[in-house]
Amino acid sequence: xxxxxxxxxxxxxxxxxxxxxxxxxxxxxxxxxxxxxxxxxxxxxxxxxxxxxxxxxxxxxxxxxxxxxxxxxxxxxxxxxxxxxxxxxxxxxxxxxxxxxxxxxxxxxxxxxxxxxxxxxxxxxxxxxxxxxxxxxxxxxxxxxxxxxxxxxxxxxxxxxxxxxxxxxxxxxxxxxxxxxxxxxxxxxxxxxxxxxxxxxxxxxxxxxxxxxxxxxxxxxxxxxxxxxxxxxxxxx
Amino acid sequence: xxxxxxxxxxxxxxxxxxxxxxxxxxxxxxxxxxxxxxxxxxxxxxxxxxxxxxxxxxxxxxxxxxxxxxxxxxxxxxxxxxxxxxxxxxxxxxxxxxxxxxxxxxxxxxxxxxxxxxxxxxxxxxxxxxxxxxxxxxxxxxxxxxxxxxxxxxxxxxxxxxxxxxxxxxxxxxxxxxxxxxxxxxxxxxxxxxxxxxxxxxxxxxxxxxxxxxxxxxxxxxxxxxxxxxxxxxxxxxxxxxxxxxxxxxxxxxxxxxxxxxxxxxxxxxxxxxxxxxxxxxxxxxxxxxxxxxxxxxxxxxxxxxxxxxxxxxxxxxxxxxxxxxxxxxxxx
Numbered sequence: 325x326x327x328x329x330x331x332x333x334x335x336x337x338x339x340x341x342x343x344x345x346x347x348x349x350x351x352x353x354x355x356x357x358x359x360x361x362x363x364x365x366x367x368x369x370x371x372x373x374x375x376x377x378x379x380x381x382x383x384x385x386x387x388x389x390x391x392x393x394x395x396x397x398x399x400x401x402x403x404x405x406x407x408x409x410x411x412x413x414x415x416x417x418x419x420x421x422x423x424x425x426x427x428x429x430x431x432x433x434x435x436x437x438x439x440x441x442x443x444x445x446x447x448x449x450x451x452x453x454x455x456x457x458x459x460x461x462x463x464x465x466x467x468x469x470x471x472x473x474x475x476x477x478x479x480x481x482x483x484x485x486x487x488x489x490x491x492x493x494x495x496x497x498x499x500x501x502x503x504x505x506x507x508x509x510x511x512x513x514x515x516x517x518x519x520x521x522x523x524x525x526x527x528x529x530x531x532x533x534x535x536x537x538x539x540x541x542x543x544x545x546x547x548x549x550x551x552x553x554x555x556x557x558x559x560x561x
Numbered sequence: 562x563x564x565x566x567x568x569x570x571x572x573x574x575x576x577x578x579x580x581x582x583x584x585x586x587x588x589x590x591x592x593x594x595x596x597x598x599x600x601x602x603x604x605x606x607x608x609x610x611x612x613x614x615x616x617x618x619x620x621x622x623x624x625x626x627x628x629x630x631x632x633x634x635x636x637x638x639x640x641x642x643x644x645x646x647x648x649x650x651x652x653x654x655x656x657x658x659x660x661x662x663x664x665x666x667x668x669x670x671x672x673x674x675x676x677x678x679x680x681x682x683x684x685x686x687x688x689x690x691x692x693x694x695x696x697x698x699x700x701x702x703x704x705x706x707x708x709x710x711x712x713x714x715x716x717x718x719x720x721x722x723x724x725x726x727x728x729x730x731x732x733x734x735x736x737x738x739x740x741x742x743x744x745x746x747x748x749x750x751x752x753x754x755x756x757x758x759x760x761x762x763x764x765x766x767x768x769x770x771x772x773x774x775x776x777x778x779x780x781x782x783x784x785x786x787x788x789x790x791x792x793x794x795x796x797x798x799x800x801x802x803x804x805x806x807x808x809x810x811x812x813x814x815x816x817x818x819x820x821x822x823x824x825x826x827x828x829x830x831x832x833x834x835x836x837x838x839x840x841x842x843x844x845x846x847x848x849x850x851x852x853x854x855x856x857x858x859x860x861x862x863x864x865x866x867x868x869x870x871x872x873x874x875x876x877x878x879x880x881x882x883x884x885x886x887x888x889x890x891x892x893x894x
Contacts, residue, residue: 334843334846334875357584397872398876465834469586529697
């Protein structure tokens with residue numbers, strides 16, 4: 325797949341695979357990400373994958389003093405290095421993890437479910453069924469610790485954001501904003517239409533991998549009732 | 562041990578930042594003014610990533626429960642020990658029982674207090690930096706409060722040498738300043754008025770020609786709704802040639818992004834990991850410490866710099882800081 329490279333300031337380089345949000349493009353992003361995970365280059369600080377880009381943060385001083393040719397600027401060296409990496413990049417057949425996210429739909433935990441149903445001329449049960457049937461892919465994590473950008477929601481239940489954003493949305497809230505669905509890992513303000521809540525912690529700083537989800541994960545929403553929610557919530561605490 | 566008698570406006574523990582987990586959406590945080598943080602550490606014999614105290618505009622009142630060595634760098638917030646002004650940008654030996662407080666802010670916005678051995682706080686995902694919104698890092702994941710007690714970490718060999726060298730011969734002396742300080746070429750960025758150097762951002766060409774011009778030629782004021790996450794700037798509003806959806810991707814310390822209403826936001830230490838607004842510019846890394854020392858209400862202008870020039874400046878700056886580090890070492894060996 326064709327790609328371009330661009331600087332993000334004087335300490336980072338963006339590899340860009342185009343402007344299409346689709347699985348094929350995101351697969352290229354993940355190929356680069358898993359290569360960097362395996363290689364852990366000593367000149368790299370870290371990388372951030374997104375829908376169609378991987379941004380690589382590097383240590384310019386280390387590169388200038390230990391690796392690059394005299395007078396070669398760090399960015400130029402990283403660009404060469406990344407071109408070489410991309411030309412030799414092997415497809416290791418990235419496998420996706422499958423993760424179930426249990427959701428208690430509607431009621432107090434999903435106060436906007438009636439609105440989402442009414443707006444799309446559906447019953448609440450139909451909205452829930454449609455939301456559960458979706459085949460979802462986590463394209464990227466960003467915005468907030470552990471926040472997944474999820475693709476794959478059926479447009480039949482698309483609903484614009486609320487006109488008056490809530491000042492606090494509790495952690496675990498499952499919502500719809502336009503054609504996207506998402507889960508809030510931490511309490512934040514926001515304008516999403518809330519249709520339910522999961523008792524599962526999406527972000528736990530005490531864990532070695534603090535984010536439950538990673539780019540490339542497949543997720544499925546499963547349904548639980550209010551009692552299950554309470555029980556699972558207590559187990560998580 | 563150090564007791565916090567008064568917390569100050571916004572006092573947090575910070576280091577060089579939480580890197581390696583941004584791919585999981587974990588915010589980097591870290592000291593806003595990395596140069597002052599680093600020099601303060603070097604002055605007391607710490608390595609550069611040892612946690613320091615970031616002090617904002619109105620400083621705390623601290624009582625030291627043991628003999629130690631401190632250095633205060635960054636904005637001049639009128640530090641005083643036992644009521645007497647104390648010098649910045651140099652190591653200072655202080656006796657058990659002394660009190661450090663801050664007076665009227667003179668210049669800059671943030672001071673960094675380093676202590677020989679560092680502030681001992683648990684590291685979270687490899688960093689001691691406080692990220693308040695998620696309640697992680699630093700002292701209990703929050704700014705310091707009255708009544709908190711901080712523990713001092715183990716001193717390096719360099720710190721021990723320094724302590725020995727600065728210990729007053731007269732036991733009645735409560736404090737002793739080193740007879741030297743950091744050269745003014747490292748400190749005069751605070752309060753400097755020349756324009757902030759910015760590289761055109763990835764979406765610069767998508768902005769109207771007038772907006773491109775205005776961005777680099779008209780002043781912007783730092784709005785009062787600014788914090789460690791970002792400075793909101795008011796001034797000439799910036800417009801895209803045509804409405805375009807930008808896909809979310811990584812942003813960095815110093816990214817200038819423009820939401821649809823047209824007022825730019827300069828992203829700082831507590832920035833989100835990714836953003837979906839068009840990026841009109843990226844502040845050259847060497848000028849980030851100057852940004853961190855600007856106060857809400859202050860105005861600034863941007864000046865265009867090439868990507869190559871920004872890289873060269875950064876390499877030169879880093880070389881200078883490394884030389885400073887060696888220079889400091891020779892003072893106490």
